[in-house]
Amino acid sequence: MKGTKERVLQLLKHSNTILSGETIAQQLHVSRTAIWKAIRELERIGYKIEHLANGYRFIQSNLLEAEEISFEHLPVNQIFITKETQSTMKLAKIAAMDQHATPALFLAETQSGGHGRFARPFFSPPGQIYMTLLLKANQSFAELPQYTILAAVAVALAIDEVTGKNCSIKWVNDIFLDQKKVCGILSEATSDFESGQISYVTIGIGLNFCLKQTDFPIELQEKVTALFSDTEPTITRNELIQKIWQNFFELIDGLPDQSYLEYYRRKSFVLGKVVRFTQQGQDYTGKAVAISAQGELIVETADGQKILSSGEISLSQIG
Incomplete structure (x- = not known):
C-alpha cells in the first residue's frame, strides 16, 4: 500500500486544479499535518510544488520516476534509479552476474566513471540521461540482433517524435544534433564459457538532455551539445526515456523485418562523405x-x- 507521500504526489499530479491542504487531507483521510510533512518530503526529494494562498499545485519537474518511464515491456519493478554510480553499465553487469530478471533498466542522475567505446571517458553532469538496459540473450554471437543500430534508430526516432527536432546518426553509435554529438550508445555482450552462447547484453545510452553550451568543458563545446542547450525542455526526461525504449522493443518485436536499416541509412550523415x-x-x-x-x-x-x-x-x- 502506498504511503501518504506517494498518495499526495499522485493526487497533485493528476489534478487540473489547485488543491488545498484541507481538500487533500479529506480525500486521503489523514491530518493536515501529515499533508504538510508529505509535501515537505516530496520537495526535499526534488519535486516542485507551488505553494499558493488557496492550496498547492504540482509543477512538472526533471526528476527521474520509474512510474513515468514504465510500460508493458518495462514494468516499474524492473526499473532501478540511483542518484550516483560509477556507471549504469557496471550496475547492469553486476545484475547479470546475479542472474537478475530481465529486461531491466538501470538509470542514474550522474556517473563518476561513465565511458563510451574504446573506454573513452564520458562527461556525466547531473540532470542528463544515463541508462543501461539489461537483456537476456542465450544466442550465439552470429544470431544476435544488431542492438547498437536498433538502439540508435530508437533514440533518433524518439528525439524527432517528441521534440520536433531533426537529429542524425554518425555510424555506428552516436546521435548528432546540429553537427554536434548529443548521445552515445554502447552495446556489450557477456558470454557463457561453458555453452559458448551470449548470455546477457547490456545497452548503455548517455544523452545530454538539458545543458547550456557554455557549461560543457571548453574542449568539448565545439564537439558536443544537449538536446535542449539554449531553450527550456518541452518534454521531461521520463517521457523521452519511455519513448526510446518503446521504440526499441517495437523494433525488436518486428524482427526479422529490417526496415529499420533503411531509416538508419536515411539518418546517416556519413554516407556520401x-x-x-x-x-x-x-x-x-x-x-x-x-x-x-x-x-x-x-x-x-x-x-x-x-x-x-x-x-x-x-x-x-x-x-
Whole structure:
C-alpha cells in the first residue's frame, strides 16, 4: 500500500486544479499535518510544488520516476534509479552476474566513471540521461540482433517524435544534433564459457538532455551539445526515456523485418562523405558509399573497398 507521500504526489499530479491542504487531507483521510510533512518530503526529494494562498499545485519537474518511464515491456519493478554510480553499465553487469530478471533498466542522475567505446571517458553532469538496459540473450554471437543500430534508430526516432527536432546518426553509435554529438550508445555482450552462447547484453545510452553550451568543458563545446542547450525542455526526461525504449522493443518485436536499416541509412550523415579511419594499424581515406545489411560501413578507398565493422575502427574525421 502506498504511503501518504506517494498518495499526495499522485493526487497533485493528476489534478487540473489547485488543491488545498484541507481538500487533500479529506480525500486521503489523514491530518493536515501529515499533508504538510508529505509535501515537505516530496520537495526535499526534488519535486516542485507551488505553494499558493488557496492550496498547492504540482509543477512538472526533471526528476527521474520509474512510474513515468514504465510500460508493458518495462514494468516499474524492473526499473532501478540511483542518484550516483560509477556507471549504469557496471550496475547492469553486476545484475547479470546475479542472474537478475530481465529486461531491466538501470538509470542514474550522474556517473563518476561513465565511458563510451574504446573506454573513452564520458562527461556525466547531473540532470542528463544515463541508462543501461539489461537483456537476456542465450544466442550465439552470429544470431544476435544488431542492438547498437536498433538502439540508435530508437533514440533518433524518439528525439524527432517528441521534440520536433531533426537529429542524425554518425555510424555506428552516436546521435548528432546540429553537427554536434548529443548521445552515445554502447552495446556489450557477456558470454557463457561453458555453452559458448551470449548470455546477457547490456545497452548503455548517455544523452545530454538539458545543458547550456557554455557549461560543457571548453574542449568539448565545439564537439558536443544537449538536446535542449539554449531553450527550456518541452518534454521531461521520463517521457523521452519511455519513448526510446518503446521504440526499441517495437523494433525488436518486428524482427526479422529490417526496415529499420533503411531509416538508419536515411539518418546517416556519413554516407556520401569522405572519411578517414584506421584499420589494422593502417590509415585510410575514402568515400562512405553504403551501410550493409549487417550494419557495416562500406568505404571506397584508393586501395579498394573497405568494410568497417563496429569495434575494429574509429572514425577520426568526416569531410
